Amino acid sequence: MLDCQYRPNNFYLVALLREVTMKRMLINATQEEELRVAMVDGQKLYDLDIEIKSREQKKNNIYKAKISRIEPSLDAIFVDFGSARNGFLPFREVSREYYLSEPIPGEKLDIKKLLEEGQDIVVQVSKEERGTKGAALTTFISLAGRFIVLMPNKAKAGGVSRKIMGQDREQILDSLSNLGVPKEAGLIIRTAGLGRSDIELEWDLKHLLGIWNSIKKMAVNVEAPALIFKEDNLIVRAMRDHLNDEISEIIVDDENTFKDAKKYLKQVTPNNLKKLLYYKETTPLFTKFQIEHQIESAYSNKVILPSGGSVVIDYTEALVSIDINSGKSTKQSGIESTALKTNLEAVDEITRQCRLRDLGGLLVIDFIDMRQHRNQKQVENALKNAVKSDRAKISLGHISKFGLLEMSRQRLRPSLGDSAYRICENCSGMGRIRSTESLALAVLRLVEEEARKENTASVIADIPSDAATYLLNEKRQWIKDIEQRESVHIILIADPELSSVNFSIKRLRKDEANLAEYKQASYKLAKTIKQDNASLNPISQAMDKSRNLNPKPVTAWDIDDVQTPNLIDRFMFWLENKQNNKVKANQGKNKPRSKTRKSTTGVGGNKRKKSTNKRTTPKRRSVKQESPQKKTAKKGPKQGAAKQGPKREAAKQGPKREAAKQGPKREAAKQGPKREAAKQGPKRDAVKKGPKREAAKQGPKQDAAKKGPKQDAVKKGPKKKSEKTRSSKGKSPNTTQRIKDQESKEKSMAVNESVLDQTNDKLLPWEDILPPKTKS
DSSP states (O other), rough: OOOHHHHOOOHHHHHHHHHOOEEEEEEOOOTTTTEEEEETTTTEEEEEEETOOOTTOTTTOEEEEEEEETTTTEEEEEEEEESSSEEEEEESSGGGGGGGGOTTTTTTTOOOHHHHHHHHHOOOOOOEETBBOOOOESOOOOOEOOOOOETOTTTEEEEETTTOTTHHHHHHHHHHHHHHOOTEEEEEEEEEGOOOOHHHHHHHHHHHHHHHHHHHHHHHHHHHSEEEEEEOHHHHHHHHHOOOOEEEEEEEEHHHHHHHHHHHHHHHHHHGGGGGGEEOOOOOOHHTTTTTHHHTTTTSSSOTTTTOOOEEEEESSSSSSEEOOTTOOOOOOSSSHHHHHHHHHHHHHHHHHHHTOOOOOEEEEEEEOOHHHHHHHEEEEEEEEGGGOOOSSSOOOOOOOTTTEEEEEESOOHHHHHOOOOOOOTTSSSSOOOOOOHEEEEEEHHHHHTTSSTTTEEEEEEEEHHHHHHEEEEEEEEHHHHHHTTTTTEEEEEEETTTTOOOOEEETTTOOOOGGGSSOOOOOEOOOOOOOHHSSSSOOOOOOOGGGOSSEEETTTTHHHHOOOOHHHHHHHHHHHHHHHHHHHHHHSSSSSSSSEEEEGGGGOOEEOOOOOOOOOOOOEEEEEEEEHHHHHHHHHHHHHHHHHHHHHHHHHHHHHHHHHHHHHHHHHHSHHHHHHHHHHHHHHHSSHHHHHOOOOOHHHHHHSSHHHHHHHHHGGGGSSSSHHHSSSSSOOOOHHHHHHHHHHHHHHHHHHHHHHHSSSOTTOOOOOOOOOOOO
């Protein structure tokens, strides 16, 4: 009864938790000047992309351009692709298809011989323009699709997304081998391609190949510079890059944008069409999900942490500096625990701000000092785990002894600071302005320096009005003294529009005609000139030919033209894949087995796997193991006998080789007196025999082995005709005993060979392998 009574409450609680933790894509397009796409997890913003109409992005656009200048000192080329600033093309990013002549192997490449100014070249923008730097270009084109990335003129490139690991990576590689990729092209399977069928991947590949063919045709028909391929708009890019199974809803607040998104999803991913929703409420979309204030925090250089600490982000020309302050965080028991908790909170916020602001390049994080090494390691591990969800490539360093950690992050798009801010006209981006007193005194010193020059009639200073007021009120007597001493006329022009860094000083000579204009005045007001907003922009959009859309460029996903594979196409793809699989299966059956020994058969027919020991040095044949027949073969009188059949047959038989592999010989090799005896034939026969084994260790036998009669008997031919005659010396075992000895020797040889195959290494003196003892 209690369970039934509280079940509805549990149901609503689960629904509420799902509502709070649901991931959504919010698209705000109510203002046509600015398009915003926000990725939220419940009510927490974790990714943001903004596209401003007046600042159209050029990254991934493809242009037909001209080489304007070749700089061997920079090993680079400056390319005119229609923008106000020439693009920068490193020589390593130039494809060989644009070389005027084939380079000579082994010689240093001369950039001026391989390329020439005025040459047409097709380039793609890899990095946007920033500040005074032009765009970075490349001739290795890459076209991003829904599931794959095609590199049509880079055959050696390709692979699988770095986020796909384990068995999924092997599955993707199998799918990659089934695709009909041209020989001159490379291919990368994106994370969205995981779990997709070969039909979908093949269709995406054919679509990108069709786009590349259109680009090549248009590059032939247009004159440089011209835009020949335009990257997708923000909505298509967001759905292409962010839409996955974790996204539960796509909410759009503009009707036209909703229709475009619906067309794209219907043609590309119909399964996700049910996630698309149109927002009709009067409350703004971002206000409804309480993320507007989170977006505004991304425009500030200071972010407050939950514990009371703060993260301060500052931009410089070389890097982005991130400073962490404990602030009001005083709830912990000690300074070490306070530093650890604040640093861990800052790690999550820093990675989030990197995605929101798209911070790129070199980043240096100044953590709060921690004395214990394990706390530093904990912060480093937390940072590694936090950046795993970032689409950008990130390289992390370690916390140094100064508490600094260096990291680099790939810049995916123009940062929030570059797209939403402009350089301050008062401070020129320094972040601070000079004080009135300091500026006024600096102007006074420069005026005096100009007045000391010969043939100077007048000095005119155009300075901010506050500095001019300070000089005329506080330093008027000083100015008069300069005029009397140097016999010059000083004029101060107060300009309220000037900043502290934009003053100017002009010197007039005595023979200049316009001297009369300033002769009676010592103080003037500057004329106010109204300037157009367009003239303040150093790069006028009208002069930027890279934005020219005539003729219309190729688009990556033209919403009106994109079609999914119909039923006939799907059947044909299925039939081709089935035939390919049959061919591969037949090839696998007909393929001969490899000759490499994968297993060996030991005693009893048991198969043993090949050892995985890395030491693969060949087996050493010691000089001690050289058979007596080979020694006798070297001697003159016995050479003819060595060539005869009985001798060779006996040499081929196992006992001689068995004796070489058996352990007693090695024991004899260790001992000084026995070493000589081990080289002699009769003593080896004695070692092989069970009864003689004990005798071989005794001293009298060793002495006898040194004496001549034994050696003479070894050298005589009749005694070495066969193993049987040699074994007949001693106790003369009967036929049954000889058969048993032969079987034991064969077994011991098989055991030794199996052990050798397992170790696959040299047999060392201390690795003695003894044959099993036989019962007499």
